[in-house]
Amino acid sequence: MTKTIKRAALGGLAATSAAILLAGCGTAPEETGGEDGGEASDFLPCLISDEGGWNDRSFNQSAKEGMDRAADELGVTPVEMESTNANDYGPNLDQLVAQGCDFIVSVGFNLSAATVESATANPDVMYAIIDDWADNDFDGETDAPNIRPLVFNTAEAAYLGGYAAAAWSEQTGVSKVGTFGGGEIPSVMVFMDGFQLGVEKFNEDKDASVDFVGWDTESQKGLFTGGFEANDTARQTAQQVLSQGADVILPVGGPIYTSAIAAIRxxxxxxxxxxxxxxxxxxxxxxxxxxxxSITKAIDQATFDATVEASDAGADFDVTPYVGTLENEGVGLSEFHDFEADLPDGLTDEIAALQEQIVAGEIEVESPNSP
Structure with missing residues (x-):
């Protein structure tokens, strides 16, 4: 399904996060003064995680860092509910509403149905959801008028990552890369699409033959663990990709990367x-x-900006979807850190040129899972 939206300007990459603030269940947290010592706000922002939890080194943790930084700037203490499984979503949202949350951010595609139900029942509460349109009947419209989608065209950044992975693997002489996912959902598969397309671009540009395993963009079939837990299934799936000879792999799905690392070590x-x-x-x-x-999404910055904007919104809460792209720095490719000195000659310049072409519209990264 193709969506036409107005892109909101939410800013660029995140700054470092404030100290982590946790609020438990019970009465609403006390208000605190802002950084400038001014009057405290009565705005209460809240956050609910997917099952990966706050320490996933991925989308949940990034959202938490953005929420904590926004709360620190606003001079409030957020309520943050950590989900351990899908059965927690509805009850956790109910608790957030009961505690008087003015703005609730749901982290992840899997919370879509529960978020729509909660938002429909509580039209005076503002909501945002990360990595989902909250469009459960697929009619092209968000299913509640008080939900703002925060989504990311990660295929663009993954394209650059696929090109880099192919270049590295060709340099080692292996010439094979691969991927696998956690949940079989669009926000996971969009990484895998872009990654494969980037490998294909490298092969085209360099007349190379780097093989790709674990996913097929055309058929939308590949390897998935079925969830986001770092468990034996994730480790075995990583081993399945590695055993086929890939020397660079992309595990997409929060903590499942730790299982891939364990298999490699x-x-x-x-x-x-x-x-x-x-x-x-x-x-x-x-x-x-x-x-x-790393293929990055500025979830922290999107969460920060949406929270600060909601604090001033009142009845004028803007539900226009935010779409993170290479152009607005909502997605990107990190530095190569320890591997910078060992990269193939000219690779970073080639990646920079590809990024410019994508931003200019000269290259269109076509993923059926893109927002």
């Missing part, structure tokens, strides 16, 4: 991964030696 020491959502080499320095580069 155990049996495939010459292989590398690409991080997703956040710059993994920065978030987890102990694994920087295995992280070639």
């Amino acid at each position: 155990e049996s495939y020491p010459d292989s590398l991964i690409l991080g997703v959502d956040s710059d993994l080499a920065v978030k987890e320095p102990d694994n920087a030696d295995l992280t070639l580069v």
Whole structure:
């Protein structure tokens, strides 16, 4: 389904986050003064995680960092509910409403149905949802008038990541890369689409033959763990890709990257991964030696901006969807960190040129999962 939307301007990449603030269940948190010592706000922002939890080094943690930074700037203490499984979504949203939340951000596609139900029942509460349109009947419209979608065209950044992975793998002489996903959902598959298309672009430009395993963009079929847990299934799926000879892999799905790293350290020491959502080499320095580069989404900045805007919105809450792109820095490719000095000659210039062409519309990264 193709959507026509007005792109909202939410700003660029995130600054460093404020200290982590956790609020439990019960009465609403006390108000606090802002950074300038001014009058406290009575605005209460709230956040609910997907099952990956706050320490996933991925989309949940990034959203939390954005919420915490916004709350710090506004001089309030947010209520943040951590979900451990899908059964938590509805009850956690009910608790947030009961505590008087003015603005609730749901983190992830999997919360769509529960968020729509909660928003429909509470029309005076403002909502935002990350990585989903909240369009459960697929009619092209968000299913409640008080939900703002925060979505990301990650295929653009993944295209650059695929090109880089192919260049690295050809340099090693292996010439094979791969991917696998967690949940079989658009916000996961969009990474996999862009990644494969970037590998194909490298092969076209360099007259190369880097093989690709784990996903097929045309058929939309590939390898998935069925969830976002770092468990034996995720480890076995990573091993399945690695055993086919790939020496660079892209695990897409929050904590499942830790299972891929475990498989590499155990049996495939010459292989590398690409991080997703956040710059993994920065978030987890102990694994920087295995992280070639990361495909990033500025979820923290989108959450920050949406929260600050909601605090001033009142009845004028803007539900225009935000779409993160290379152009507005909502998605991007991180630095190569430990691998910068060992990259193929000219690779960073080639990636910069590809990014310019995508932004200019000279290259269109066509993923059926793009927003």
